[in-house]
Amino acid sequence: MIAIVDYGMGNLRSVEKGFQKVGVDAKVTSSPKDVENARAVVLPGVGAFRDCIRNLTELSLTEAIAKSIQKGKPYLGICLGLQVLFSESEEFGRCxxxxxxxxxxxxxxxxxxxxxxxxxxxxxxxxxxxxxxxPDDSFFYFVHSYYVVPDDKEIVSGTSDYGLTFTSMIWKDNVFATQFHPEKSQSLGLKVLSGFGEFVKKSS
Structure with a gap:
């Protein structure tokens, strides 16, 4: 089972339905135990970085997510689920x-x-x-005002242009994360979710 982390922000049902469409078993949950027991973790989200971190902390999910990543479980971050992987955000002051x-x-x-x-x-x-x-240069749906600037450029796996070139996708080992929304990106987005499902199977 893939745990889709529910911390009160994001298009959780859209992500869940996307996985269902491609035949991947995924469950929306706010339980740290479910996250710890899952074969993989998906963290979607839309909204403010600070609110996301606060909600994750209040639900005791930050440690469960970090431990899952450290254990080598596949992780897929979407939008905020990408941004919170990094050291800090300047949104509404340093967080x-x-x-x-x-x-x-x-x-x-x-x-x-x-x-x-x-x-x-x-x-x-x-x-x-x-x-x-x-395919390379495929189009996906975005909605964001902030973007990530990784110290390690080796983790950058995709870029996009919007006034400047920014990191729109990262990948390192078991961790994948996108600034765009696969669940809102029609057939190509479903291929990304399916690809993650296949990776989870191979990793088990």
């Missing part, structure tokens, strides 16, 4: 993240409209296993 990866989350300082909302292409820098069925 500490999970610090799985060194780096920060910064606001777009560009002439284009913020938030960045709508379809944009992803250029693959390093092809992650979950992208095996997805």
């Amino acid at each position: 500490k993240g999970l610090d799985i990866f060194r780096g920060k989350v910064v606001r777009f300082q560009i002439s284009e409209k913020v938030p960045h909302m709508g379809w944009n292409n992803v250029k693959i820098a390093r092809r992650p296993p979950i992208f095996s069925a997805v």
